[in-house]
Amino acid sequence: MPSKRSWLKKALIALIYLAVWEAASLLVGKELLLPSPFSTVSRLIVLLTQAESWITAGLTLLRIMSGYVLGVLTGVLFAILTARSRFAEELLSPLRSVVKATPVTSFILLALLWLASGLVPLFISFLMVLPIVWANTAEAILQTDRRLIEMGRMFGLSKWQIVRKIYIPSVLPQFLAACTTSLGFAWKSGVAAEIIALPKRSIGYRLYESKLRIETVDLFAWTLLVIALSMLLEWLLVRALRRIRRDA
Amino acid sequence: MTHESIVIKKLTKSYGGHPVFDGFSAEIPLNGVTVLRGASGAGKTTLFRLLLGLERPDGGEILGMQGKKPAVVFQEDRLLPWATALDNVSLVSNSARAGAALSRLGLSESLLQQPKELSGGMKRRVAIARALAYGGDLLFLDEPFTGLDEENKRIAARALLDEGVPILVITHDDAETELFGKFKEIVIGESGTMPAG
Numbered sequence: 001m002p003s004k005r006s007w008l009k010k011a012l013i014a015l016i017y018l019a020v021w022e023a024a025s026l027l028v029g030k031e032l033l034l035p036s037p038f039s040t041v042s043r044l045i046v047l048l049t050q051a052e053s054w055i056t057a058g059l060t061l062l063r064i065m066s067g068y069v070l071g072v073l074t075g076v077l078f079a080i081l082t083a084r085s086r087f088a089e090e091l092l093s094p095l096r097s098v099v100k101a102t103p104v105t106s107f108i109l110l111a112l113l114w115l116a117s118g119l120v121p122l123f124i125s126f127l128m129v130l131p132i133v134w135a136n137t138a139e140a141i142l143q144t145d146r147r148l149i150e151m152g153r154m155f156g157l158s159k160w161q162i163v164r165k166i167y168i169p170s171v172l173p174q175f176l177a178a179c180t181t182s183l184g185f186a187w188k189s190g191v192a193a194e195i196i197a198l199p200k201r202s203i204g205y206r207l208y209e210s211k212l213r214i215e216t217v218d219l220f221a222w223t224l225l226v227i228a229l230s231m232l233l234e235w236l237l238v239r240a241l242r243r244i245r246r247d248a
Numbered sequence: 249m250t251h252e253s254i255v256i257k258k259l260t261k262s263y264g265g266h267p268v269f270d271g272f273s274a275e276i277p278l279n280g281v282t283v284l285r286g287a288s289g290a291g292k293t294t295l296f297r298l299l300l301g302l303e304r305p306d307g308g309e310i311l312g313m314q315g316k317k318p319a320v321v322f323q324e325d326r327l328l329p330w331a332t333a334l335d336n337v338s339l340v341s342n343s344a345r346a347g348a349a350l351s352r353l354g355l356s357e358s359l360l361q362q363p364k365e366l367s368g369g370m371k372r373r374v375a376i377a378r379a380l381a382y383g384g385d386l387l388f389l390d391e392p393f394t395g396l397d398e399e400n401k402r403i404a405a406r407a408l409l410d411e412g413v414p415i416l417v418i419t420h421d422d423a424e425t426e427l428f429g430k431f432k433e434i435v436i437g438e439s440g441t442m443p444a445g
Contacts, residue, residue, distance in 0.1 A: 147322070147324060147326050148326055148328065150302060150326075151320075151322065151326040152339075154300065154302070154318070154320050155319075155320070155339070155340040155378070155382055156317070156340070156382075157339070157340070165328070165339060166328065169328070169330045169331075170330075
């Protein structure tokens, strides 16, 4: 548990950033260009009192997290396939390279042609997560100590026992790290996809609308909410993953 | 067909064109202790792996291993780094047998420690305890006493002999072979072609 001292340190760092932001805002002198922290937070509080904002944020979360979960599951499946079969690796690895190399905006624009606007963020977060989880998990599977597997076989462990007792604990640290890293990518690219695809009732739509109407304070308030949600999600994920690691 | 011994007939095995065994034949009795000896690089561990079916011979045959349930102490400890001593041994047995085997080897105070918290000798004893707890009908030991002090070598040898199953052991240390009392010896020559003993 973090000590009181470490909380104080964190609060002090946050205060320094707020002071820099406030100073910059005063220096610019136009809320339209750079709103102050006070007006941004005040606006955010107002937004949070509106049920519509919660629905908007909830739907954005739902879209992005659905893509994230789907990406993690598919990443694990592909990792098992490509680590087990050379043919599968040769067949699927170009796909991984293409996904990694293609600019996210190209995918968003293509997805707009193929999918309903509400599904675009889901698809984009899925695409962001897939190669990260896939590559890291496959590498971890391949790096599992062969001597331990041989030991397991020698002592009569079944295939399932070898998976459960040797492969999973061995792969888990790298897999969990990939899950944490890819969450940030999924979140950022998912919101970017919403800004372009503009599904109704989405944070992306609200950001776009704020920009269109030159409501900079709203733009900042929604961005702050995106950051806060991202941090909250990462915190929750890290806690959940720690528990999984402890129980494994 | 049952065998009273493991029969190795005209075994050949090479790695990258370098022959380790070239027509090696020997007979390992399935009772008592058999010590496998030979110079470093002569192929003792390779023979061990061939007998266990972990490698395939290029030619020749090995008879008498079918249907056997060997308990192995590998040259390396091969412990799960994330598991406790007790979990490492319970992996191949039930907790009661695992705890008993660890206690027999003087590790009752270290049941819940992970390999990273154990000394080299303690890890070796966990590996031996795993083989004891498994309840195999043969014991295959590759340099089993590496890192053990004299007292623990004696305790471990006694525990292994008390299993009452045939033991095949690789060791280069004469003093260690004496711990097993009476034993048969098989010597592998430099080219792996010279059975003796």
